Amino acid sequence: MFYIDVPPQDYRDPWQSTFEERLAGLRGGQQSVAYFYEKPDNSTFRYRVYNMIQALRNSKSNIRASFFCNEDVDKLRQIVDMADVLVFCRTRYTDKIDQAITLAQSKGKRVFFDIDDYIFDTSHAHLILETLDQDLKHPAVWDTWFAYMSRIGETLKRCDAAITTNPYLAERVTSFARIPANVIPNFLNAEQLEFSEQLFLDKQKKNFARTKDIHLGYFSGTPTHNRDFGLVATALVELLVRRPDVYLLMVGFIELKGELNNFKSRIQIYPLHDFLNLQRMIAHVEINLVPLQNNSFTNCKSELKYFEAAVAGTITIASPTYSYANAITDGQNGYLARSYEWFDKIDYAIAEIGRYPTLAENSAKHAREKYGWHRQHKTIERVLFG
Numbered sequence: 001m002f003y004i005d006v007p008p009q010d011y012r013d014p015w016q017s018t019f020e021e022r023l024a025g026l027r028g029g030q031q032s033v034a035y036f037y038e039k040p041d042n043s044t045f046r047y048r049v050y051n052m053i054q055a056l057r058n059s060k061s062n063i064r065a066s067f068f069c070n071e072d073v074d075k076l077r078q079i080v081d082m083a084d085v086l087v088f089c090r091t092r093y094t095d096k097i098d099q100a101i102t103l104a105q106s107k108g109k110r111v112f113f114d115i116d117d118y119i120f121d122t123s124h125a126h127l128i129l130e131t132l133d134q135d136l137k138h139p140a141v142w143d144t145w146f147a148y149m150s151r152i153g154e155t156l157k158r159c160d161a162a163i164t165t166n167p168y169l170a171e172r173v174t175s176f177a178r179i180p181a182n183v184i185p186n187f188l189n190a191e192q193l194e195f196s197e198q199l200f201l202d203k204q205k206k207n208f209a210r211t212k213d214i215h216l217g218y219f220s221g222t223p224t225h226n227r228d229f230g231l232v233a234t235a236l237v238e239l240l241v242r243r244p245d246v247y248l249l250m251v252g253f254i255e256l257k258g259e260l261n262n263f264k265s266r267i268q269i270y271p272l273h274d275f276l277n278l279q280r281m282i283a284h285v286e287i288n289l290v291p292l293q294n295n296s297f298t299n300c301k302s303e304l305k306y307f308e309a310a311v312a313g314t315i316t317i318a319s320p321t322y323s324y325a326n327a328i329t330d331g332q333n334g335y336l337a338r339s340y341e342w343f344d345k346i347d348y349a350i351a352e353i354g355r356y357p358t359l360a361e362n363s364a365k366h367a368r369e370k371y372g373w374h375r376q377h378k379t380i381e382r383v384l385f386g
Contacts (some may be wrong), residue, residue, distance in 0.1 A: 001062065001207060001210055001211045001213060001215040001247075001249075001284050001286070002203050002206075002209070002210045002225050002283065002284055002285075002286070002313075003206060003210060003211075004199065004202060004203070004280065004283055004284055005202055006195075006198050006199050006280065006283075008277050008280060009274075009276045009277055009280075010386045011042070011274040011276055011277060012050070013042075014050070014191065015040050015045075015050050015067070015092050015290060015376075017303055019071075019072055019142075021067075021230065022066045022067060022068060022072075022080070023070070023075075023079070023082065024065060024066075025053075025065065025066030026065075026066050026079075026082045026083055026194065027064065027082070027319060028064060029059065029062045029063050029064030029065070030061070030062045030063070031061070031062075031063050031084045031085070031385055032063065032064040032066075032082065032083050032084050032085070033056065033063065033064075033065045033083060033084065033085040033087060033384055034065075034067070034068060034079050034080075034082070034083035034085070034086050034087070034282045035049045035052065035053065035065070035066070035067040035068070035085070035086075035089060035114075036067070036068050036069065036076075036079075036086065036087065036088045036089065036091055036093065036097075036100075037049045037067060037069055037086045037089045037090065038069060038070045038090070038091060038092065039069055039070060039168065039206075040067070040069060042274065042275055044089070044090055045089070046189070046275060047116065047186045047187075047302075047304070048089045048090070048114050048116055048186075049067050049087075049089050049114075049375060050067070050189065050261060051186075051187060051189045051376075052065070052087075052376075052380055053065040053066065053067060053182070053189075054189050054190060054373055055187075055327065055373050055374070055376040055377045056377055056381070058374055058377055058378055059377040059378075059381060060300070061377075061381055063381065063385075065157075068174055072094075073094075073096050073097075076096060076097075076099070076100040076103075076374070077100070077103065079100075080100055080104045080107070080109070080131035082101050082188050082358060083104075083109065084109060084110075084385075085109060085110050085111075085112065085119065085384050085385065086101075086104050086109060086111045086112070086216060086227070087111075087112045087113075087114050087384070088101070088108075088113050088114070088155055088159065089113075089114040089115075089332035090110070090114065090115060090116070090117075090152065091113070091117075091152070091155050092148065092151035092152055093152075093154040093155045094151075097147065097155060098155075098158060101158050101159065101219075102158075105160070107153055110160050110164050110384075111129075111158075111160050112159055112160065112161050112162065112383075112384070113155060113156045113159040113161075113162045113163070114162070114163040114164075114179075115152070115163070115164055115169070115173060116161060116164065116165045116169075116302065117169075117171060117185070117300060117301070118169060118207050118296060118297045118300040119148070119149050119152055120149060120152045120153035120156050120173070120176060120177075121149065121153060122146055122149050122153070122170070122311070124144055124296065124297065125142075125146060125149060126181070127296065127297055128145070128149075128166065129141065129142075129145055129297060130227075131227060131297045131298065132227075133225075133226040133227045134192060142222055144264055145217075148342065150299075153176065153177070153320050156173070156176070156177050156179075157176075157177045157178075157179070158180050159177075159178065159179065161179050161182065161184050162174075162177065162180070162181040162182070162224050163178045163183075163184050163383060164180055164181050164184075164299075164300075165184070165186050165301075165302040165323075166180070166182055166183060166185065166187055166300070166302060166322060166323050166326075167183055168299050168300055168322040169181075169299075169300040170182070170183055171309070172211075172296070172300065182383040184376070184379055184383055185302065185308075185371070185376075186286065186302040186303075186304045186371075187313060187371040187372065187373055187375075187376050188307065188308070188371050188372055188373055189373050190374075191276060191371060192275060192276065192279060192308070192311075192315065193277055193311065193368070193372055195276050195280075195314045195366075196279045196283075196308075196311040197311070199279060199280060199283040199312045199313065199314040200283070200311065200312055200313040200360075200364050203283065203313045203360070204313065204357075204360075204361070207357065208313070208356055208357050208360065210286065212245060213245045213247055213279050213286040214245055214246050214247065214287070214350055214353075215242070215247045215248070215249050215251070215284065215286055215287075216236070216239075216246065216248050216249070216285060216286070216287045216289055217248075217249045217251075217281070217282060217284075217285035217288045217289065217302070217314070218248065218249075218250045218251075218254070218255065218289045218296070218306065219250075219251045219252060219278065219281070219282060220250070220251070220252040220254060220290075221286070224254075226255055226257075227293060228292050229254075229291060231291040231293065231319065231339055231342065232259075232289055232291040232342045233257065233258065233260060234342075234343075235346060236248060236260065237259045237260060237263070238343050239288065239343065239346060239347065240260075240263045240266060243350070244351075246262075246266070247266045247267070247268070248266065248267045248268070249267075249268045249270070249281070249284070249285050250267065250268065250269045250270070251269075251270045251271070251272065251273060251278065251281055252271075252272055254269050255274075256269075272332055277368065278308075279308065279311075279312050280312075280353070282309050282312050282314050283314055285314055286308035286314070286315070286350075286353065286356070286383075287314070287315055287316075287317055287346065287348075287350075288305065288306075288314050288315065288316040288317070289316075289317055289318075290305045290306065290316055290317070290318035291318075291319050291323070291337075291342065292318070292319040292321050293319075293328050293379060294319060294321055294339070297323040298319075298321050298322075299321050299323075300322075301321060301323060302323050303318075303320075303323040303324050303327040304324070304330075305318070306318060306324060306327050306328060306334065306363075306364075306367075307327070307367040307370070307371040308367075310333065310360075310362075310363035310364055310366060310367035311364055311367040311368060312364075313360045313361075313369070314360070315334055315335070315349065315356065315359050315363065316328065316334040316335070316363070317334065317335040317336070317337050317342075317345050317346060317349060318328055318335075318336060318337070318338040318339060318380075319336070319337060319339070320337075324336065327366075329355040331359075331364040332359070333359060333363035334339055334359065335349055
């Protein structure tokens, strides 16, 4: 575990504002874009709405951007009148959403649908529910997911174009909805980047000084990753048996199963953290584990778990799904592990710990340059305004 002297952050959601403040955010620019997301949260909303608005406000093109949510749904006509472009992000179909889309299109305004997950095509519901470790025997699970996915898909099909996180997902959107799909990747916001750079520099100044023990980190976020974690569980048991210096640090909703329960004294489990202090947790560990099943659902996922760790100076070992295989060059800025390689790759990464500063610096530079918020506005402008 690395020594970190950077203190925890006092956190408050940075997107708290009134409707009047958000509406005012559309005024005064040469062009304006209104994002709609059902309810602000620390996950999809942060990446696909808050971060996008932050990047656009950094533009020199005098573009105004703001967001709205379900509590504003009765004011959608007013929002449509003020915005030049509308982006509905992961929004379920309702009559009022449909009216807003129709009104915007009748005024010649372009309407986008932003989607970061393969959750719009019910023909893949079985695969998705299995991947997410849902209870397939429970009728309510099927009812909930079919309703959710079909409503997402219906809103998607009514828009003019889509925005996704990678080309793999973009192809599936176009195949399903018969509309063009553009790629705007997930990226780090300003607060996340600034705090993570403090963490990285603190580690770098200490020449990555650490305790004698090795800490492997697993930052799941939600209990729907049980099957993903199962890919690495056997390898972790073997490592814990063979190496008394290996510990496991986990954050989120974790369900320990099987032989891992025999090592509870070497497994630290923490609750969910806000997106800034999570970076501090990630910065402490030597290796960030990102096991993913390899199917059409997981290949639609973005590489965010790689770049969030990289920017804080932590090396990732990930499954070679579409996004991670494109982000990580094995042995240079991290490692890729197929389902049968997890023990060998983790063991190798530990044996190569002397190379850690080089790999960490490579990955941090890559994360800052490719995934920094200040490098995204041209792509966003091009997609939204041509």
